[in-house]
Amino acid sequence: MLKKLYKYEFYALFRNLLPIYAAVVGFALLSRLTSLVDIKKDIFNVLIGFIGTFYVISIIAAFIVSFVVVVMRFYKNLLSHEGYLTFTLPFTPTQHIVCKLLCGVAVIIISFVIVLLSLGILGAGTELMSEIIKIIKTAFSSAEQLYASARLASFFAQLGIMIIVALFQSLLMFYAAIAIGQQFRSKIGGAVVAFICLYAASQVISTLELTVFALFNIENIDNYFDSGLDAVQSFLIMPFIVSLIFSTAYFIITRHFLTKKLNLE
């Protein structure tokens, strides 16, 4: 039955996002097609300009709107009048939070993939794309380069994981702020105040973490930056751990308020 909960969650999210995905892919296709046509008329150039502008706007909208849709879905489905039904379904509050979180992260990643796909459409058959393919081929052409590529790949994998953990952290921070905010008379006002407090606390702790890290490594700082990728990789471990701690804390706060202090409209 848990599968059905995920099915409805994805459906509720995608019904809002599909028009934006269609716009991103559509404008990319239009841009690519117009670039293939050789018409030297001002009106056509204006049209190309408009399509390009709309394409950029649709990319920005895809990221912003997907984040907003995910956060709004959490609020509406759990804490507005819909919460009366959601919380009386045979699932625990933890299952609801995890479902919303996993689907939310997945949807934001899918938005990113759609944008990449649209860039692929835009670059298909161009010189730039041939250059990128050539670089990838060269990277895997010898054992030495393969080793370097593997290291680079491991670095990007770590960076990717960091971004995903940061995504979990930011969504959970919004969830925690919304869960705290429902305790106040003005739920949205309460959520905004709670968000500011949580954000300020996270900034203070992150700054402290960086200061402590710098103090402990002050003597090795020159060697540190000379060692290139390794340094960056080890440098990312601390924020990764801090992100995990923050995410866990936000999850516990959200769960506590939705289990023990639920206050539906």
Next chain:
Amino acid sequence: MDNIMECTGLSKVYKNAVALSGINLQIKKGRIVGLLGPNGSGKTTLIKLANGLLTPTMGNILIDGMPVGTETKKIVSYLPDHNFLTQWMSVDQMINYFSDFYADFNFDRADAMLKNLGIDRTKKIKTLSKGTQEKVALILVMSREAQLYLLDEPIAGVDPATRDYILRTIISNYNEDATIIISTHLISDVEQILSDVVFINNGNIVLCDSVDDIRQREGKSVDELFREVFRC
């Protein structure tokens, strides 16, 4: 086990107010119970506690012998005093939603009731009138073959014809072993269908008795007794 709901020393305290004050209550299976009391007496709080929407401050509440949780939610059908329907869904999607999550949902019963009322299943919830939305909500809740129905103010704010329809729907769509708890302050309208009543005031149980016993002992209707007990 004879009791479908059992409260022991159940208290709920909000920031500045005591909503329920250590109540002890047993509701037997197969009864239609009126949870009666003036506004702010603790009726909705008790129903929310039985649904797991609130956590008790003290004491406990058992549904069919189990603490409130996922297992009890499978056997409790709840009609809140708020419109809980998902506005962007169609009536059909709402039916599928209920049948996907509640194994006891009777699709044919829902279909028959919707046809009876001439409600277009393809219409989005948000396009329906407030009264029709309330009917759809009641149809969904009463189409479950639940063991306990918790109906919070099902007849408040509707016209007399709809009120009759709702009461008819309630008594013709529940299994005789199931229990229905109806919270309301419109006593004269529900009195005809009740087997037991629970009077609640300021978070305390004032009276818990069968309708027949009240009529026999007091020589008056539940509505008359209510007006006497809760006279301002």
